[in-house]
Amino acid sequence: MSSTDSGYSATDIITYIGVPLAVLGVLPILYNTIATLAALSKIKRMLRHGRLTALTRSDVVNRVIEVELPRYAVTPCDRFAETELYWKLARQPSSIPGGSWTTFNWQARAIGAKTQRVEYADQLRQPQVDVAFDQLVAYLLDLGALPEAHGWKLLRSTGLWTPTGCSLMKSPDGYHDALTIAPLDDSDGHLSLKAKWSSDWTTRDFSSLPPYWIRLPPPPIIEPTVTETIEPVEPAEGSSTSADEPHVDDVEKGLEQKEKSSLRKQSLDSVQKQAEKNDRATITCQISVDGLISAMSQEEGAIFSSADVQSLYIEHLRVRASKNDGVWFASIATAYGTTSQTVLWNYKIPDEILNFARRDTVPCGVLAVLDVVDDSQTPEWATSYDAAEEERELFIRRSNERHEAFVSESRMQPAQRDAAVRDRMHREINQRMQDTRDRQRREYQRRETRMSEALQSPKWDTKLVSQHNLRWLRERKEPSTVGVNIGASLAVRDIVGMLLHRMVLDGEFASSICKILDLWKAWAENGGMRRSDLEALRDKQELFALASLLVALVRDTVTAHEGTLSLDLQECLRIWKTVRLG
Template sequence: MSSTGSGYSATDIITFIGIPLAVLGVLPILYNTVATLAALSKIKRMLRHGRLTALTRSDVVNRVIEVELPRYAVTPCDRFEETELYWRPSRQPSSIPGGSWTTFNWQTRAIGAKTQRVEYADQLRQPQVDVAFDKLIAYLLDLGAIPDAHGWKLLRSTGLWTPTGCSLLKSPDGQHEALTIAPLDDSDGHLSLKANWSSHWTTRDFSSLPPYWVRLLPPPQPEPSEITRGVGPEETPSSAQGEAEEGDIEKGKEKRHSSLHKESLDSIQKQAENNSRATITCQISVEGLISAKSQEDEAVGSPINLQNLYIEHLRIRPGKTDGIWFSSVATAYGTTSQTVLWNYKIPDEILNFARRDSLPCGILVLLGVVDASQTPEWATNYNGQEEARDLFFRRSADQRAAIMAESKMTPPQREIAARDRMQREMNQRLQDMRDHSRLENQRRETRTSEALQSPKWDTKLVAEHNLHWLKRNQELAIASGVNITSDTTLRDVVGSLLHRMILDGQFASSICKMLDLWKSWADNGGMRRSDLEALREDQVVFALASLLVALVKDTSTAHEGTLSLDLQECLQMWKIVRLG
């Protein structure tokens, strides 16, 4: 082994230099290992705090941590079944960015997973959840949030270009932001939102009417005398039942079957009577009526004793307009009260029909709803009394002339002439009656034609006159199942009609058929004689239908560009959004 003049060999020099270099080369690996393990520990602690299940993998050499988190689709808890979870925020919300949705309790469904590669713990992002936009807004509004008109107007006009942090909903005091626009990092082209809520912000409870719901009060009950008039005496058990022979088994079975059948019918009738006196709340979504529940008045503020009602006859279906008419009128009924329905949009053709002047005023005169003096001049005036007087004078003059001529005749000739005169006068009277009848028919046809061509009135004016007519003819309204008193308002009647339409499918069908008929002649150039005959056959139904149209007209005259329209457009533009 050779040595240098310094006394160190080449091996020693290599050792002195190589070992420190080797140590320096290992230090980054050690640092990466320590830093990765520390970041992984912090990430797991964040996941445990947020009660999140995730798969974690780490590469200590490259200082990379892989976190696989599930992605969820969520929907708010059931307001009627999960009352405590619905009104209470989550006790342990996640603090990870993108997890603002964990502020609330949800019904969740896993729809996939997302893998993230991070280096530091603060780079971790919780996947946003998919949620129906209308359900999210309804939930926050139900808790007490208030819409920000500027935010919704900006979202409607700019869409995904809306600035991050723009407020859509605020806390009840208006000082904090409850729902804002979030960055589009994890949105995949969806609208991205961020939620914020505090337990003391909740200002509503179960007794409050939820958004998109309408409360329909029961119609006033008729007088007790009218109720008892249609109720027959109760059937009493036959005395022969107690005297039946013990061996007559078949007869006993028939009686038991009849008794059970009678009890079943009594139970159904009792339930129907209870529903007719109960308050009904119905939910209106973008697709129309989706739920209706009845509840006794004394239990309106309680989540118990709720009963789902049959609503299949009022669902929106292809080829049928019953559901569209009901949802449109119910939306108008809710929009004009303190409860604002923002998600269902009344079809434009119905709004245009409600705005249009479509009913000739002369038709209301023919139906006896208004007096001719209340309408503009539209009919030809005939002086029937003058014509009858002229005819009477002419016939009297002819008779006097014939009698004078008979007085100059011999008795045999006078008798023959008088007999001929009497026969001639009888024929003239018959002919005059036929002429009068034909003239009256012609004038009636002319009057009908003129009525069909008379000036058209708007639906609001038609409804006002029909309401007065119903109040004057209360017996006709009660016979049709509608109790209208002298102090009943148009809104009260419409609420009662919607209440009955849910419970009585046949009544709902008759109302909607009349509305279809009315809209048909309004869209096709005017009313025809067949339409007039249909109104005469069901005049009460027509009067009630006009009240529904008038309420829709009130809604159609709302200010354009209002908060409700902005919200409505946005909810239709984005069905599913990302929340996080």
């Protein structure tokens, strides 16, 4: 039957069947277009809310959206120059996953771009930023975050296999996570982290001492003794002084010379006044992974800020390959900082110094030879001699010989007696001289034997040596040869802070005490003390006593922090220099 017979033409069939089918075929394209545009609008709104600049491209047919976002390397804002940005959070942090770093204000530098192909808005990920691990930890610590001991121990042992969500830093109240392990999707082999912070958690401000900084107090001021001044006697009225009055020309020349000398004195006085001001000022030092970075002096009691701060010369204390002065200072300063409330965990004391501080290196007999301790305070190490008994026996022997000579002379004729007396007196003079030489030779041999036995005597640990040296420093009556006076009320840590303060200001003192430390460490590693080392200590005994206090503080730090959070954190900061934060 034809279409005309049924009442439907071909046009009708196409209209009623073909058009709906065509419309149905276009609907997916229309849906993809609408869905893509909606997702693109949402993505742009998310980017605009997070103040992110990005290039977006869309394929409405295939329902694909390309987003090209920049990748940044960031560093915390300057604590002194950008105080407001440093302590406050960002006004509009990004809500896009991977953008937790936008919670804070940073100094950012673009290092590339990352293109993402997404279909839905919730698939968008913000590129993580590169940040130095130690700077990130220092910033969070400065805001008031608390390290999580279990998290750092787990990170140190498992590395990139640390479970996602493991907490490394806690909020000050300890109930919220401030820094956690993030997924490795965008890490490219780096450690991936996620940050979270609230303005209510910030418990510190610009007046607090930053992490990785130590404060060295000035030594106590010793008041000078009051001396009586003798006032010049004025001449009595009517007395004649014309013979002593200078001429007018001499007065003018004297005034010119005084003016020139006053100018020289002013320049010298300004330098001296600044040096005296630094001696009385508190010094703050920044210790990094590479040692001492900077040192600044500020008046005691002043707020730690950029105002009224003077940078000090520290080139003599920088870590160098040719000298160990910088390593000694950084190690002792780290020990000084970690025993206080200051968090100073980024510098790792070299293992050779740690091992040296742990070992028993100073023979107790050496301290007895140096008159630091009495022989009764040490184990028996020296051969004992009874010099008084030897002198008594010699006196008895010489008396008997003289008595026998007297008896023999009494039986002689006068002429023979006179000759015998002369011979006896000459013989006695020679005997006295010989006895003196024998006594001196015997004393020399015994001193040499005592020194040899002192070098072979039992060794004491650094803590015990420092205790005896501290007592010796306090009890000695001679004036200090290095200008350091130890008060009876000062603890060991206070003395160490005073010595570090002096080392920053006085390069010669720092070099001298570091030489003693190098000498001490050398004989500890080379089989023990030699006679030349003992003679060097005898010449620099006060410096050695002060050096023992420094090493004792390092030893106490090693004992207190071994196997604890500080070592875990140090090791993690050493392994992961740069991390991804997002």
